[in-house]
Amino acid sequence: MNVKFAGLDIGGKNFTVIAGPCSIENEDQMMQASNAVKTAGAHIIRGGLFKLRTRPDAFQGLGRDGLGLVKQVKQKTGLPFLTEITSASQVEMLAEAVDFIMVGTRNMYNYDLLKELGRVKVPIVLKRGMSARVEEWINAAEYIARGGNDKIILCERGIRTFEIATRNTLDLAGALWVKQRSSLPVIVDPSHGTGIPALIPGMAAATLAAGLDGVMVEVHPMPSAALSDGAQALTTDQFSDMMDKLKKLGEVCNRPVYTPGGHQ
Ligand code: PEP
Ligand code: MN
Numbered sequence: 001m002n003v004k005f006a007g008l009d010i011g012g013k014n015f016t017v018i019a020g021p022c023s024i025e026n027e028d029q030m031m032q033a034s035n036a037v038k039t040a041g042a043h044i045i046r047g048g049l050f051k052l053r054t055r056p057d058a059f060q061g062l063g064r065d066g067l068g069l070v071k072q073v074k075q076k077t078g079l080p081f082l083t084e085i086t087s088a089s090q091v092e093m094l095a096e097a098v099d100f101i102m103v104g105t106r107n108m109y110n111y112d113l114l115k116e117l118g119r120v121k122v123p124i125v126l127k128r129g130m131s132a133r134v135e136e137w138i139n140a141a142e143y144i145a146r147g148g149n150d151k152i153i154l155c156e157r158g159i160r161t162f163e164i165a166t167r168n169t170l171d172l173a174g175a176l177w178v179k180q181r182s183s184l185p186v187i188v189d190p191s192h193g194t195g196i197p198a199l200i201p202g203m204a205a206a207t208l209a210a211g212l213d214g215v216m217v218e219v220h221p222m223p224s225a226a227l228s229d230g231a232q233a234l235t236t237d238q239f240s241d242m243m244d245k246l247k248k249l250g251e252v253c254n255r256p257v258y259t260p261g262g263h264q
Contacts (some may be wrong), residue, residue: 018043020221081098158189
């Protein structure tokens with residue numbers, strides 16, 4: 001089932017692009033990133049408030065203190081906003097504050113959280129668990145759907161394999177397998193899927209060419225200063241180049257990467 005929101009029809013003919021920094025850090029960083037990705041043609045802005053980091057001494061996100069920046073970005077850009085939920089206690093607050101709630105890879109198996117998200121109307125972007133089989137991923141979506149929320153977008157973000165040249169192994173075939181067997185839109189996160197900026201545009205192009213529904217990528221105005229995932233962030237210029245290529249490829253593949261506002 002397509003997810004329709006604010007003129008977007010995710011899972012429909014158009015290819016959807018979600019972009020923004022891994023974490024919301026401060027006003028300058030967030031406004032620069034948001035303005036740049038909007039200008040380049042992104043449809044949804046992302047930014048993490050609550051971060052689940054591998055190391056406990058790493059930046060954990062601004063949490064509630066970042067909600068004002070979310071509001072500001074939404075007002076100034078007019079674009080929908082996506083953020084990650086890390087606990088069922090945040091459901092009400094985030095359902096009010098953002099337009100898309102993301103379940104990250106570490107919570108795909110958190111069935112209590114998924115059940116809670118079945119009770120809200122906000123569309124959910126459900127990432128694949130880093131060790132989840134595609135069947136388990138589909139079952140996780142079913143937990144949300146059974147609660148009554150059918151606005152679910154699946155997001156492949158790479159899985160753990162023996163290969164360590166890339167941060168994760170991006171399973172595009174698995175994503176397409178799911179797309180062909182379920183009625184849900186399937187998007188791809190080549191940022192976490194590869195961990196390497198130089199690989200991201202190619203994997204985004206492959207996502208579009210394969211017939212998947214969109215991409216989510218991390219973009220930072222100054223990746224070297226990022227408080228999380230700087231090593232995999234695209235600069236705003238790199239993102240803009242990637243968008244130019246995706247728009248051209250979209251014409252060839254009949255998957256328009258349109259610009260908000262109606263023109264393509
Ligand atoms: C993210 O998108 O910033 C993130 C934490 O992703 P994942 O859950 O896929 O690691
Ligand atoms: Mn990240």
